[in-house]
Every structure is written in structure tokens, then in C-alpha cells.
Amino acid sequence: MIRGARSMAAATMAVAVAAGCGSDGGGSATTERTEKVTLSLVTYDSFPTEGTSLNTALAEFTETSGFDVRIVVAGDAGTMVTKAELTAGNPEGDVMWGVDNTLLSRAVEADVFTAHASSELGAVDPELTALVPGHEVTPVDYGDVCVNYDIAWFAERGLDPPATLRDLVEPKYRDLLVVENPGSSSPGLAFLLATVAELGEDEWQSYWADLRENGVEVVDSWNSAYYERFSGSSGAGPRPLVVSYGSSPPAEVLFADPPRDDAPTAVIASTCFRQVEFAGVLRGTDHPAQARALVDFLAGHRFQSEVALNLFVYPARTDVQLPEEFTTFSVVPDDPLTLDPAAIAEHREEWVDEWTQIVLR
Amino acid sequence: MDADRAALSRPAVNAPPRSLRIALAAVPVAFLALFYVWPLTTLLGRFLNVDAVVDALNRPGLARTAWFTLWQALVSTALTLALGLAPAFLLGRWEFRGRRVLRALVTVPFLLPTVVVGAAFVSLLPDALVGTPTAVIAAHVFFNIAVVVRVVGALWERLPPDLDAAARTLGAPPVQVWRQVTLPLLRPALVSSSIVVFLFTFTSFGAVQILGGSEHPTIEVEVARRALQLGDVSGSAVLAVLQLVVLGAVIAIAARLQRRARVPLARDVAPRRRPVTRRQRLALAGGTLLTAAVVAAPLVALALSSFRIGGHWTFAAWTDLGETEIRPGLGLGVDAAGSILRSLRAAALATAASVVVGALASSAIAVARQHGRLLDIGLMLPLATSGVTIGLGMLITFDRAPVDWRGEPWLVALGHALVAAPFVVRTILPVLTARPAEWLDAAATLGATPSRAWWEIDVARLRRPLVVAAAFAAAISLGEFGATTLLSRSGRETVPVAIARLLGRAGDIPRAQAFVLATMLAVVTTALILVVDSFDRESGGEHASA
Numbered sequence: 022m023i024r025g026a027r028s029m030a031a032a033t034m035a036v037a038v039a040a041g042c043g044s045d046g047g048g049s050a051t052t053e054r055t056e057k058v059t060l061s062l063v064t065y066d067s068f069p070t071e072g073t074s075l076n077t078a079l080a081e082f083t084e085t086s087g088f089d090v091r092i093v094v095a096g097d098a099g100t101m102v103t104k105a106e107l108t109a110g111n112p113e114g115d116v117m118w119g120v121d122n123t124l125l126s127r128a129v130e131a132d133v134f135t136a137h138a139s140s141e142l143g144a145v146d147p148e149l150t151a152l153v154p155g156h157e158v159t160p161v162d163y164g165d166v167c168v169n170y171d172i173a174w175f176a177e178r179g180l181d182p183p184a185t186l187r188d189l190v191e192p193k194y195r196d197l198l199v200v201e202n203p204g205s206s207s208p209g210l211a212f213l214l215a216t217v218a219e220l221g222e223d224e225w226q227s228y229w230a231d232l233r234e235n236g237v238e239v240v241d242s243w244n245s246a247y248y249e250r251f252s253g254s255s256g257a258g259p260r261p262l263v264v265s266y267g268s269s270p271p272a273e274v275l276f277a278d279p280p281r282d283d284a285p286t287a288v289i290a291s292t293c294f295r296q297v298e299f300a301g302v303l304r305g306t307d308h309p310a311q312a313r314a315l316v317d318f319l320a321g322h323r324f325q326s327e328v329a330l331n332l333f334v335y336p337a338r339t340d341v342q343l344p345e346e347f348t349t350f351s352v353v354p355d356d357p358l359t360l361d362p363a364a365i366a367e368h369r370e371e372w373v374d375e376w377t378q379i380v381l382r
Numbered sequence: 383m384d385a386d387r388a389a390l391s392r393p394a395v396n397a398p399p400r401s402l403r404i405a406l407a408a409v410p411v412a413f414l415a416l417f418y419v420w421p422l423t424t425l426l427g428r429f430l431n432v433d434a435v436v437d438a439l440n441r442p443g444l445a446r447t448a449w450f451t452l453w454q455a456l457v458s459t460a461l462t463l464a465l466g467l468a469p470a471f472l473l474g475r476w477e478f479r480g481r482r483v484l485r486a487l488v489t490v491p492f493l494l495p496t497v498v499v500g501a502a503f504v505s506l507l508p509d510a511l512v513g514t515p516t517a518v519i520a521a522h523v524f525f526n527i528a529v530v531v532r533v534v535g536a537l538w539e540r541l542p543p544d545l546d547a548a549a550r551t552l553g554a555p556p557v558q559v560w561r562q563v564t565l566p567l568l569r570p571a572l573v574s575s576s577i578v579v580f581l582f583t584f585t586s587f588g589a590v591q592i593l594g595g596s597e598h599p600t601i602e603v604e605v606a607r608r609a610l611q612l613g614d615v616s617g618s619a620v621l622a623v624l625q626l627v628v629l630g631a632v633i634a635i636a637a638r639l640q641r642r643a644r645v646p647l648a649r650d651v652a653p654r655r656r657p658v659t660r661r662q663r664l665a666l667a668g669g670t671l672l673t674a675a676v677v678a679a680p681l682v683a684l685a686l687s688s689f690r691i692g693g694h695w696t697f698a699a700w701t702d703l704g705e706t707e708i709r710p711g712l713g714l715g716v717d718a719a720g721s722i723l724r725s726l727r728a729a730a731l732a733t734a735a736s737v738v739v740g741a742l743a744s745s746a747i748a749v750a751r752q753h754g755r756l757l758d759i760g761l762m763l764p765l766a767t768s769g770v771t772i773g774l775g776m777l778i779t780f781d782r783a784p785v786d787w788r789g790e791p792w793l794v795a796l797g798h799a800l801v802a803a804p805f806v807v808r809t810i811l812p813v814l815t816a817r818p819a820e821w822l823d824a825a826a827t828l829g830a831t832p833s834r835a836w837w838e839i840d841v842a843r844l845r846r847p848l849v850v851a852a853a854f855a856a857a858i859s860l861g862e863f864g865a866t867t868l869l870s871r872s873g874r875e876t877v878p879v880a881i882a883r884l885l886g887r888a889g890d891i892p893r894a895q896a897f898v899l900a901t902m903l904a905v906v907t908t909a910l911i912l913v914v915d916s917f918d919r920e921s922g923g924e925h926a927s928a
Binding site for chain 2: 029048063066067068069070071072073074076091092093095097098099102103104106107108111113127166202203205206207210238239240241242243244245247248249250254255256257259265266267269272273275276277278280281330333343344369370373377378381382
């Protein structure tokens with residue numbers, strides 16, 4: 022009873038505060054210093070919540086704008102978007118970071134975001150901004166999902182690593198590849214989309230049948246694939262080919278102990294599928310002006326300089342200098358595979374179900 | 383047998399008053415209605431429809447998934463029960479050096495986040511087994527053996543030892559004593575623990591994902607996959623209902639079995655035997671070592687992984703933990719001590735909530751006898767319901783004032799309590815229902831009011847199972863089970879969240895640090911169990927001398 026009464030009081034207070042902000046919500050973000058606004062940044066679970074330079078940058082935002090930023094971890098990217106769809110219009114926070122191009126159409130169709138043309142768009146790679154002409158979200162970073170290989174494994178056997186997707190079905194690469202289930206893993210889905218993009222909507226099925234014939238192993242998560250089944254990671258699994266990220270080789274260098282100056286793994290550039298991540302103002306936020314300011318900050322130079330080393334992705338801005346390890350050990354393919362987000366949204370479920378029938382049954 | 387059942391269904395003459403029964407049941411019923419029934423019905427009401435049912439039932443692979451889910455759960459349960467009995471016997475009946483450490487050790491796998499122990503388990507399995515049902519079943523036995531050891535052990539140590547001694551004196555061979563005396567006496571705990579293990583393995587998620595590869599999904603895995611990755615909440619809801627219907631039936635049948643069990647229990651823990659003969663010592667040492675080895679191997683592998691970076695041994699992951707920078711500008715932002723404290727704090731809240739709810743519910747079930755069965759079944763249902771479904775239900779139910787609770791940290795704790803409460807009931811109820819109704823009559827004859835008789839007879843005997851139950855509840859909270867993994871969290875990380883973040887990264891150091899955190903969690907939880915168990919022993923001692 023007492024607890025109920027107390028949370029009633031708390032809820033009433035929250036409503037009062039929200040109403041108070043709403044009344045002067047029209048004022049510009051910088052003049053609105055009277056009320057301490059807390060913005061909730063909804064994000065995926067690999068986003069650090071404290072103690073990194075990314076968090077330092079967010080603290081600087083708080084200092085200059087006066088708005089506190091609370092990080093709300095919603096789960097992996099797919100979970101985050103499903104939850105955003107269910108709560109569209111009454112969101113769990115004010116701004117979302119990390120919806121990617123394989124999930125974007127789903128979120129946009131569910132009317133999760135409020136359009137906002139960021140003041141920082143001029144500095145963002147035009148190829149990325151072209152993906153969202155309606156400005157529902159702002160591109161903030163990109164990366165690639167590629168087949169990675171264990172350099173030493175191939176060197177020891179005098180075998181050339183595969184160079185293309187087609188090579189992977191050759192008998193000499195039998196039983197060497199481990200991939201993630203596209204039904205449960207976001208890199209797994211990206212790799213399925215890579216094969217659709219490369220081989221076409223009618224050919225990818227037979228390619229996967231051949232891959233299966235050639236002993237492809239499927240696991241449910243990136244973590245299992247990379248650490249438990251891949252020979253090039255510290256988990257030292259049995260297989261020298263894995264679907265992972267374009268930034269995995271530099272991560273292997275940066276997080277090596279003792280420090281090393283050459284990467285143990287490398288990327289097969291022609292297999293890369295481009296993943297672009299976006300940030301956007303969630304429709305139904307109590308603080309639209311402040312939320313827009315936060316999105317601008319996330320796309321701004323200060324924050325963008327921190328994403329490479331903290332999230333292992335490339336900044337969407339073109340004017341940010343990348344750390345050396347990053348440029349040395351990762352390959353940014355000139356012409357990565359992509360698919361139209363709308364086509365992905367339309368066919369994702371059908372392709373995944375079809376894939377499941379071909380590869381797992 | 384029939385007379386026996388009649389005696390049970392007839393309320394005892396001196397049963398506790400109706401007002402007491404209602405008061406006891408009010409809290410658990412309200413808790414269940416608010417945090418389980420409401421979110422679940424909200425979600426199903428919004429997403430369940432005829433089209434979705436037709437689609438789901440026609441989707442290829444459903445029968446296969448359902449069959450795999452069922453048979454692996456049956457086999458896992460049978461094996462867990464079979465393999466758990468020996469340690470339960472050792473721990474419940476014998477006194478030996480290292481007994482408490484062994485008991486704590488057996489419990490640890492149950493406590494740790496599945497993703498971590500799963501990884502350690504994979505590193506131990508022969509390569510050919512990874513991705514097979516065998517691996518899944520082995521992991522299920524390893525994870526759940528604690529349930530059998532703890533629940534059966536708690537009853538076993540209360541069985542009057544003179545019963546089997548008497549049977550032996552009368553010339554019954556050991557096998558016959560086991561079949562005709564011990565086994566029937568243990569039945570409530572056997573049913574209790576196997577139903578819990580069955581529910582857990584039927585709805586298994588993490589172990590199946592990590593060890594089963596992608597070719598053997600359970601229904602629970604499909605529920606999550608459809609809702610979270612494909613955004614098909616309706617299709618997911620159909621599967622969740624299918625699972626709930628099957629398991630609801632199983633629970634109802636088990637509840638029937640449970641009601642019929644009735645065991646004369648010792649007032650207190652029976653004195654445990656010390657090994658006397660050389661043979662007993664050897665058998666005991668062998669059993670202890672074997673159990674310890676089986677349980678400890680993955681834990682040792684886990685700890686070793688934290689000292690192994692890039693193929694060599696090092697303390698780097700330990701010494702670097704909490705460093706802001708591993709290289710200039712590069713940090714992982716791990717606050718080990720802080721995250722463990724936060725996990726423990728959340729666990730304390732979840733434990734308190736589930737013990738209150740579970741204890742009140744058990745008492746209500748025990749005194750209400752017939753109507754109690756409904757509450758008993760009701761409390762078990764959250765275990766039979768997909769965590770994804772409850773989690774998403776909470777998200778869309780507690781989203782507006784005055785119930786805008788979805789971002790509240792305590793909702794996570796109550797979510798844990800939802801999963802833990804049935805464990806509390808399963809641990810306490812066998813002890814309570816085993817109390818003959820005549821004891822209350824006897825108390826009344828001696829002049830006690832019905833309420834006082836209930837307090838003196840039922841509540842006083844609860845202290846020990848309550849401690850066991852609390853340990854389970856804390857474990858469930860620390861290891862992050864069920865719906866709570868679906869709730870969004872703000873603020874600083876708990877251990878499982880930090881581990882998940884680190885394991886999502888490429889590179890040697892993040893992975894090793896994840897294992898450091900997991901090792902620390904294992905050590906802290908082992909210590910916690912030892913403390914809880916020692917408190918239990920002290921209070922038991924006072925009790926005996928009083």
C-alpha cells in the first residue's frame with residue numbers, strides 16, 4: 022500500500038516535471054538552463070556505459086549543454102529495435118543510437134523516429150546521408166561484416182586464403198568456414214545479405230546449398246563463432262574462416278597482450294557487407310529540442326572522434342582522423358556489398374526462413 | 383491409498399482460520415496478477431490473432447523444434463536426477479571434511495551467467511560434440527544438478543534415519559530398503575526437483591544457443607528469434623502460448639502427484655553419519671572427488687581462461703581490469719568491484735522479494751490444501767512462460783503513469799523474484815506438506831490456538847529450507863534469468879551485463895576480462911553460499927539445543 026502510494030507520488034511528480042519542460046520546450050537548447058533535463062540515450066549492449074573516452078565526451082556534452090545523459094541499454098540491436106517498435110510514440114528514452122541499415126526500415130515503418138535534419142549533416146559522408154533522404158535518422162558510423170581468416174593457419178599449410186564468396190564453395194576450403202545464424206545474429210544476417218547482394222535474389226539459395234555441402238558450420242552468435250570456433254582468436258577454435266567484422270583485425274592488434282604490431286587475422290575484402298548505424302530522435306520524447314541537440318552532438322566532431330576506438334566502427338563524418346592501428350590493419354573495401362534498406366525490410370523474414378530450410382534442415 | 387487421499391482433502395479439524403489463509407495468499411496472488419498475468423495478457427491480447435496462429439502452425443520445422451525441445455528436456459531431466467542423487471545422498475546423509483565446500487561448489491554452475499559457463503564448457507568438450515544434442519544435455523545436467531542436490535538433499539537430511547535402519551534390521555536387502563522406504567519418502571522432493579529441472583531444460587535458451595549450434599533450436603529459442611530478430615511478435619507469441627499450454631499441463635499433473643505425497647519428517651535435521659569403516663571412507667572420498675571433479679572442471683577452465691591471453695599465461699587481464707587505458711586512448715570501461723556490488727545489491731532485493739512471496743505462498747498452499755493447488759500452479763507458470771514474452775509484456779504494460787515502471791531498477795529485481803518464487807515454493811513446500819495434519823490437532827489438544835499452532839509447527843521448521851530458497855533466489859538474480867534480460871537498464875553495469883558487453887568484442891583482452899569478471903563472480907557467489915550455509919548451520923545448532 023505504502024509502496025503504491027509512493028510510486029503514485031513519484032509518477033505525479035514526473036508528469037509535473039515533464040509538463041513544466043513542455044511549456045518552455047520551444048526555447049532554444051542553450052537558453053533553457055533553469056530546469057535540469059536528463060536525456061535518455063537508448064543504445065545496444067556493446068555501448069560502454071562508463072569509464073571510456075566515449076563517456077568522457079558525453080560528459081562534455083552535459084557540461085556545455087546542461088543536459089544530463091543517461092544511457093539506457095536495451096539489448097542487442099535487434100532487441101532494441103523490436104522494443105522501439107512496441108513502444109513507438111511512448112519511447113523508453115529520447116534518442117536512439119545504433120539502429121543499422123538491416124533494421125532501419127522496420128523502425129521507420131513503425132514510426133519510431135521524429136525526423137530531424139542535423140546541423141552536422143554537411144560533414145557526414147554523402148553516400149551515408151543518401152540512405153535517409155527523409156532525415157528520420159542521422160548516419161553516425163559504419164563498418165563492414167566480412168569473412169575473416171587466420172593468417173598463420175593458411176601460411177602453415179601453404180594454402181592461399183579464399184578471395185571471393187565463390188571460392189568458399191571450393192573443395193579445398195571444405196569444413197573451414199563458420200558463420201552465424203542470420204535468424205539470431207546481426208553479422209549472420211549481414212553475411213546472408215552479402216550473398217543475396219552478390220549472387221542475386223534467385224541464385225543465393227543454390228550457393229548456400231553448396232556451402233552446406235562444403236561443410237559450413239552455423240552457430241547462433243558472433244561470440245560463439247569468433248571465440249569458440251575460429252582459430253584466429255584467443256579462443257583458438259578449429260576453423261580458420263569466420264564471418265566477423267572488418268574491424269576485427271585491428272581489434273586483435275589493439276587488444277593483444279603483449280602488444281604486437283602485426284594482425285593475426287585479415288579480412289577478405291570482396292565478401293564485405295556494409296553496415297551503417299544511425300542515431301535519431303525518438304517520437305514521443307518529452308524533450309524534443311534537447312534530443313535534437315544530442316543527436317547533433319553524436320554526429321559532431323568531438324564525439325565522432327571517439328567512436329573508432331570505443332565501438333570499432335568508422336565515424337560517419339569524413340573530417341575525423343582515424344587512429345593509426347585502425348587504418349593499418351583494417352581494410353575498408355572500396356565497393357562493399359549493400360542492399361536497399363527497403364528490400365531488406367520487405368524480404369528479411371522470408372529470406373531467413375528460406376535460409377533456415379536450406380542450411381539447417 | 384484412497385483413505386489417505388480422503389484424509390488429505392478433508393480439512394483438518396484444527397486447520398488455521400480462514401482469515402489467516404486469505405491473508406497469506408493475498409500477497410503472492412497480487413504479485414502474480416500484477417507482474418505476470420497482466421503483462422502476459424496485455425501482450426497476447428495485442429499480438430495473438432488467428433492469422434498468426436495459422437502461419438505459425440504451417441511454418442516448416444515446428445514439429446521438429448517441438449520434438450527436440452521435448453525429448454532433450456526429458457533426457458536432461460532423467461540424467462540430472464540420476465546423477466544428482468549420489469551427491470544429494472552424500473551431502474544429506476554423511477558428515478565429512480569438505481562437505482560444505484562441495485555443497486557450495488555444486489551450486490555455483492547454477493549461479494553463473496549461462497553465456498560464460500557455456501563458453502567454458504565448450505572449451506572442455508571434444509570438438510565432435512560441439513553443436514550436438516549430447517553437448518546440450520551434458521550442459522543441462524551440469525547447470526541443473528544443483529537443483530536436485532539442494533532440493534532432494536534438504537529433504538533427505540530430514541528423513542528419520544531410524545526408518546531405513548529398522549527396515550535393514552528386519553532383514554530387507556539394501557535395494558529393497560531403497561525402493562520401498564527411501565524412495566517413497568523422497569518422492570515429494572524428487573517430483574519437485576524434476577519438475578523444476580524439466581521446466582528449465584524445456585525452456586532452455588542460453589545453453590542451447592551456445593552448445594547446440596543452430597540446428598537444434600528449442601521453442602524458447604524460436605520465440606526469441608522471431609520476436610527480437612525478425613520483429614514478428616505475433617508469430618513469437620503463438621509459440622510462447624504453445625509452450626505454456628504444454629508446460630501448464632505438465633505442472634498441473636505434477637501438482638497432483640505432489641499432493642499425494644506425505645512423509646513423516648524428523649523435527650530437525652537428522653544427525654549425519656560419519657564414515658567409520660575403511661570402505662565407507664573410500665566410497666565417500668571417491669564420490670566426493672568425482673562430484674567435485676565433474677562440477678569443478680568447467681569452473682577451473684573458466685578461471686584459467688582469465689589468465690590466458692593470446693596463447694600464453696599472464697595476469698594482464700587481472701591487472702588491467704579497471705584501468706582507464708589499455709593503450710593510449712583505448713579503454714574498456716570495466717568497473718569490476720562496482721559491478722559486483724551492484725549485482726549483489728540487485729540480488730539482495732530480488733531475494734527478499736522472492737522469499738517473502740514464496741514463503742507466504744508456500745504457507746498459504748500448505749494450509750489451504752485444496753485451493754492452494756491453484757496458487758501453486760499459478761506460481762510455477764512464469765517458469766513455463768517464455769522470458770521474452772513476459773519481458774515484452776512488461777515493456778508495453780508498465781509504460782504509462784501511474785504504472786510507468788519499465789525503466790525502474792526494481793522491476794528487474796521483481797522480474798527475478800517472479801522466476802525465483804517457484805523455487806522458494808518448491809524448496810519449502812515439501813517440508814510443509816510433509817507435516818501430518820494431526821500435528822495441528824495435537825497442538826490444539828495441548829491448548830494452542832490454531833494460528834499459534836501454525837506458527838510454532840509450520841513456520842519454525844521453515845528456517846532451513848528458507849535459507850536454501852534464499853540462496854536459489856540470489857543465484858537466479860546473479861545469473862540473470864528469464865524476462866529480466868529483456869528489460870532495458872540504465873545506469874552502471876551489473877556483472878552479467880558487463881560480461882555480455884566484453885564478450886561482444888573482438889580481441890584477447892576484452893575476452894580475458896570477461897572471464898576475470900566471471901571468475902570473480904564465481905568466487906563471490908561461492909563465498910556467499912558458504913556464508914549462507916554456515917549461518918544455517920549455526921541456527922540449526924541453536925535450534926537443536928533449545
